[in-house]
Amino acid sequence: MKKKKKLLSLKNRRKREDLLSNEPVLINGSPLLVLNDENEVVFNIPDTSPVEIRSRIWEVKDYLFSLPDDARQTDFSDDTEHTFMDGVYTRKLFIKKGTIILGKIHLKECTNIIASGDCTVLTETGCKRVKAGFVGVSPKYSQKLVYAHEDTVFINVFLTNETDIDKVEAELLSEDYNDLRDLSSEVVWLEDGLQQGQQRLV
Numbered sequence: 173m174k175k176k177k178k179l180l181s182l183k184n185r186r187k188r189e190d191l192l193s194n195e196p197v198l199i200n201g202s203p204l205l206v207l208n209d210e211n212e213v214v215f216n217i218p219d220t221s222p223v224e225i226r227s228r229i230w231e232v233k234d235y236l237f238s239l240p241d242d243a244r245q246t247d248f249s250d251d252t253e254h255t256f257m258d259g260v261y262t263r264k265l266f267i268k269k270g271t272i273i274l275g276k277i278h279l280k281e282c283t284n285i286i287a288s289g290d291c292t293v294l295t296e297t298g299c300k301r302v303k304a305g306f307v308g309v310s311p312k313y314s315q316k317l318v319y320a321h322e323d324t325v326f327i328n329v330f331l332t333n334e335t336d337i338d339k340v341e342a343e344l345l346s347e348d349y350n351d352l353r354d355l356s357s358e359v360v361w362l363e364d365g366l367q368q369g370q371q372r373l374v
Contacts, residue, residue, distance in 0.1 A: 197272070199231045204272070205319065212301070213319060215294045222296040229294065229317050233274055256335045261344075263328045267291065267320040275316040276345040282328045284308050289324025293317070313349075 197204040206216040217225060236244050255262040264287070267273055284293075286306040293300055294317040295310065301321075302308070310316070318326070334340045 197235075199228070199235050204232065204235075213321065214292060214301075215299055215317065215319065217294070217299060220298070225294065225298075226296040226315075229274070229296070229315060232272075232317055236274060254337060254340075259331055259333050261330045261332045261334075261340055263330070265326045265328075267318060267324045267326055269320050269323045271318075271320050273318045273320070275318070276341075276347055277315045277349060278310060278312060278328075278330075279344050279346060280312050280330055280332075282310055282330045282344075284310055285327040285329065287325040287327055289326075290321040291324045291326070292319045292321065 202218065203216050205213050208214045217228060219225075219228075251266040253264040255264070267289070284307070286302050286304050288304045290301070290303045293302055295314050297311070297314070318324075330340075330344050332340055332343055334343055
């Protein structure tokens with residue numbers, strides 16, 4: 173049977189306490205996940221400035237790409253459902269409990285919906301734990317790092333007139349900010365800091 177895969181995700185085969193203490197995931201020597209004062213699993217972000225968070229997300233991406241194939245997954249297709257209707261594209265992703273997953277860069281604003289489950293979402297505008305029923309908007313050029321506390325169904329809603337998946341992804345998604353340098357003067361660069369007006373959480 174063919175293995176299921178997800179884009180840039182880290183499969184957690186260990187109990188929570190093992191993940192956090194015995195064999196923590198280290199990013200440049202610093203644990204990626206820690207327990208907060210409420211005994212909740214959270215991303216370890218020593219510096220919460222937007223530029224430093226983006227840098228941390230890039231470090232996680234480098235770490236995930238460095239893992240062997242049996243420790244990471246690289247294809248969303250088995251866990252993603254696509255729906256099109258009158259210029260609206262809905263992308264529904266199932267994220268298994270205990271999984272860390274890094275999404276692609278969104279080139280347009282989108283609505284985020286947690287249809288079921290419980291997860292923590294980190295973007296350069298902040299970190300937030302969201303549960304079933306949450307609805308929010310993320311700005312264009314944002315990228316999400318997610319930890320699933322429970323099996324979670326995460327939905328993104330975009331506006332597009334395309335209905336071919338390859339064309340949709342080319343219009344809406346990118347894997348690297350460096351690919352966007354000629355796309356728009358609005359692109360937020362690490363060295364330039366954040367644009368004004370893009371401070372909405374998640």
